[in-house]
Amino acid sequence: MSIDDDAIVTALYRKYREPLMTFVLRLTAGDRERAEDVVQETMVRAWREAGRLDLSGPSLMPWLATVARRIVIDEHRRKQVPLAEAGEGAVADMPVEDDTTATILRIAVADAMRELSPSHRQILNETILRDRTVNQAAQVLGIPVGTVKSRVYYALRALQVVLAERGLLA
Numbered sequence: 001m002s003i004d005d006d007a008i009v010t011a012l013y014r015k016y017r018e019p020l021m022t023f024v025l026r027l028t029a030g031d032r033e034r035a036e037d038v039v040q041e042t043m044v045r046a047w048r049e050a051g052r053l054d055l056s057g058p059s060l061m062p063w064l065a066t067v068a069r070r071i072v073i074d075e076h077r078r079k080q081v082p083l084a085e086a087g088e089g090a091v092a093d094m095p096v097e098d099d100t101t102a103t104i105l106r107i108a109v110a111d112a113m114r115e116l117s118p119s120h121r122q123i124l125n126e127t128i129l130r131d132r133t134v135n136q137a138a139q140v141l142g143i144p145v146g147t148v149k150s151r152v153y154y155a156l157r158a159l160q161v162v163l164a165e166r167g168l169l170a
Contacts, residue, residue: 009047012060017043019107020064026103027072038075042068058166065104105168112162120155127152 017039024035024042045067046060113121126137127148134152138145163169 009043012046012064013043016061016064019061019111020068023065023103023107024068024072027069034075038068038071041071058168059108061107062104065100069100108166108168109159109163112159112166112168115162116155116158119151120158123148123151124155124159 020039020042021035024038025032028034028038042064046064113124116124122141123137126132126140127134132140134145134148138148141148160169
Protein backbone atom coordinates (compact mmCIF):
# COMPACT_ATOMS: atom_id res chain seq x y z
CA MET A 1 0.00 0.00 0.00
CA SER A 2 1.20 3.47 -0.74
CA ILE A 3 0.39 6.95 0.48
CA ASP A 4 -1.59 7.44 -2.74
CA ASP A 5 -3.71 4.39 -1.92
CA ASP A 6 -4.42 5.81 1.53
CA ALA A 7 -5.44 9.14 0.01
CA ILE A 8 -7.72 7.38 -2.47
CA VAL A 9 -9.47 5.40 0.23
CA THR A 10 -9.80 8.47 2.46
CA ALA A 11 -11.48 10.28 -0.43
CA LEU A 12 -13.70 7.25 -1.10
CA TYR A 13 -14.71 7.11 2.55
CA ARG A 14 -15.66 10.80 2.59
CA LYS A 15 -17.64 10.55 -0.64
CA TYR A 16 -19.35 7.18 -0.25
CA ARG A 17 -19.68 6.52 3.49
CA GLU A 18 -23.13 8.07 3.83
CA PRO A 19 -24.81 6.50 0.77
CA LEU A 20 -23.09 3.19 1.50
CA MET A 21 -24.30 3.30 5.11
CA THR A 22 -27.86 3.96 3.91
CA PHE A 23 -27.62 0.98 1.58
CA VAL A 24 -26.10 -1.34 4.19
CA LEU A 25 -28.67 -0.34 6.82
CA ARG A 26 -31.31 -1.75 4.48
CA LEU A 27 -29.33 -4.95 4.06
CA THR A 28 -28.95 -5.34 7.82
CA ALA A 29 -32.57 -4.54 8.66
CA GLY A 30 -31.57 -1.29 10.35
CA ASP A 31 -28.87 -2.79 12.60
CA ARG A 32 -26.60 0.26 12.82
CA GLU A 33 -23.72 -1.45 14.60
CA ARG A 34 -23.62 -4.28 12.08
CA ALA A 35 -23.98 -1.81 9.19
CA GLU A 36 -21.02 0.22 10.46
CA ASP A 37 -18.94 -2.96 10.62
CA VAL A 38 -19.91 -3.84 7.04
CA VAL A 39 -19.09 -0.33 5.78
CA GLN A 40 -15.74 -0.48 7.56
CA GLU A 41 -14.94 -3.90 6.06
CA THR A 42 -16.00 -2.62 2.63
CA MET A 43 -13.59 0.30 2.95
CA VAL A 44 -10.80 -2.04 4.08
CA ARG A 45 -11.36 -4.09 0.94
CA ALA A 46 -11.38 -0.89 -1.16
CA TRP A 47 -8.06 0.03 0.47
CA ARG A 48 -6.63 -3.39 -0.46
CA GLU A 49 -7.82 -2.94 -4.04
CA ALA A 50 -7.03 0.81 -4.31
CA GLY A 51 -4.43 0.30 -7.00
CA ARG A 52 -6.87 -1.61 -9.19
CA LEU A 53 -10.00 0.56 -8.78
CA ASP A 54 -11.23 2.47 -11.82
CA LEU A 55 -11.47 6.02 -10.57
CA SER A 56 -12.27 7.41 -14.02
CA GLY A 57 -15.87 6.15 -13.98
CA PRO A 58 -18.81 8.22 -12.81
CA SER A 59 -19.17 6.36 -9.49
CA LEU A 60 -17.64 3.56 -7.45
CA MET A 61 -20.92 3.07 -5.58
CA PRO A 62 -21.92 -0.01 -7.61
CA TRP A 63 -18.61 -1.71 -6.77
CA LEU A 64 -18.80 -0.72 -3.11
CA ALA A 65 -22.43 -1.85 -2.87
CA THR A 66 -21.57 -5.21 -4.40
CA VAL A 67 -18.72 -5.72 -1.93
CA ALA A 68 -20.94 -4.73 1.01
CA ARG A 69 -23.75 -7.00 -0.17
CA ARG A 70 -21.33 -9.94 -0.41
CA ILE A 71 -20.05 -9.25 3.10
CA VAL A 72 -23.62 -9.32 4.46
CA ILE A 73 -24.41 -12.54 2.58
CA ASP A 74 -21.18 -14.18 3.79
CA GLU A 75 -21.98 -13.21 7.39
CA HIS A 76 -25.45 -14.67 7.02
CA ARG A 77 -24.07 -17.91 5.64
CA ARG A 78 -21.47 -18.17 8.42
CA LYS A 79 -24.22 -17.85 11.02
CA GLN A 80 -26.13 -20.70 9.36
CA VAL A 81 -23.24 -23.19 9.45
CA PRO A 82 -23.57 -24.04 13.17
CA LEU A 83 -27.19 -25.00 12.59
CA ALA A 84 -26.14 -27.55 10.01
CA GLU A 85 -23.43 -28.91 12.29
CA ALA A 86 -25.91 -29.19 15.18
CA GLY A 87 -27.82 -31.86 13.26
CA GLU A 88 -30.70 -29.70 12.14
CA GLY A 89 -30.16 -30.63 8.53
CA ALA A 90 -28.20 -29.01 5.77
CA VAL A 91 -28.71 -25.32 5.36
CA ALA A 92 -30.25 -24.71 1.98
CA ASP A 93 -29.13 -21.78 -0.05
CA MET A 94 -31.39 -19.19 1.42
CA PRO A 95 -32.76 -16.69 -1.04
CA VAL A 96 -31.63 -13.18 -0.26
CA GLU A 97 -33.74 -10.31 -1.41
CA ASP A 98 -31.65 -8.55 -3.97
CA ASP A 99 -32.82 -5.08 -4.77
CA THR A 100 -29.25 -3.86 -5.11
CA THR A 101 -29.80 -2.31 -8.51
CA ALA A 102 -32.90 -0.44 -7.40
CA THR A 103 -31.18 0.77 -4.24
CA ILE A 104 -28.12 1.96 -6.15
CA LEU A 105 -30.37 3.77 -8.61
CA ARG A 106 -32.28 5.45 -5.75
CA ILE A 107 -28.98 6.57 -4.21
CA ALA A 108 -27.74 7.84 -7.57
CA VAL A 109 -30.96 9.79 -8.22
CA ALA A 110 -30.90 11.28 -4.71
CA ASP A 111 -27.27 12.29 -5.27
CA ALA A 112 -28.12 13.75 -8.69
CA MET A 113 -31.01 15.73 -7.19
CA ARG A 114 -28.51 17.55 -4.98
CA GLU A 115 -27.09 19.09 -8.14
CA LEU A 116 -30.42 20.62 -9.15
CA SER A 117 -31.40 24.14 -8.23
CA PRO A 118 -33.38 24.50 -4.99
CA SER A 119 -36.59 25.32 -6.89
CA HIS A 120 -36.19 22.23 -9.10
CA ARG A 121 -35.52 19.98 -6.08
CA GLN A 122 -38.52 21.47 -4.29
CA ILE A 123 -40.90 20.95 -7.21
CA LEU A 124 -39.79 17.33 -7.74
CA ASN A 125 -40.12 16.65 -4.01
CA GLU A 126 -43.68 17.98 -4.01
CA THR A 127 -44.92 16.37 -7.23
CA ILE A 128 -43.01 13.11 -7.50
CA LEU A 129 -41.74 12.19 -4.05
CA ARG A 130 -44.83 13.38 -2.18
CA ASP A 131 -47.10 12.25 -5.02
CA ARG A 132 -49.00 15.52 -5.22
CA THR A 133 -50.92 16.69 -8.25
CA VAL A 134 -49.87 19.87 -10.01
CA ASN A 135 -52.79 21.69 -8.38
CA GLN A 136 -51.89 20.40 -4.91
CA ALA A 137 -48.22 21.34 -5.36
CA ALA A 138 -49.22 24.82 -6.54
CA GLN A 139 -51.37 25.27 -3.47
CA VAL A 140 -48.69 23.99 -1.05
CA LEU A 141 -45.96 26.12 -2.63
CA GLY A 142 -48.14 29.16 -3.20
CA ILE A 143 -47.27 29.47 -6.88
CA PRO A 144 -49.39 29.33 -10.05
CA VAL A 145 -50.22 25.95 -11.62
CA GLY A 146 -48.46 26.98 -14.85
CA THR A 147 -45.26 27.65 -12.90
CA VAL A 148 -45.47 24.21 -11.31
CA LYS A 149 -45.87 22.56 -14.72
CA SER A 150 -42.95 24.52 -16.16
CA ARG A 151 -40.66 23.79 -13.21
CA VAL A 152 -41.48 20.08 -13.29
CA TYR A 153 -40.66 19.95 -17.00
CA TYR A 154 -37.33 21.75 -16.63
CA ALA A 155 -36.42 19.97 -13.39
CA LEU A 156 -36.90 16.57 -15.03
CA ARG A 157 -34.80 17.67 -18.00
CA ALA A 158 -32.03 18.89 -15.68
CA LEU A 159 -32.17 15.64 -13.70
CA GLN A 160 -31.96 13.67 -16.94
CA VAL A 161 -28.84 15.60 -17.96
CA VAL A 162 -27.14 14.96 -14.60
CA LEU A 163 -27.98 11.25 -14.73
CA ALA A 164 -26.78 10.99 -18.33
CA GLU A 165 -23.50 12.67 -17.40
CA ARG A 166 -23.02 9.98 -14.75
CA GLY A 167 -23.71 7.22 -17.26
CA LEU A 168 -27.03 6.22 -15.69
CA LEU A 169 -29.13 7.10 -18.72
CA ALA A 170 -28.47 6.40 -22.36
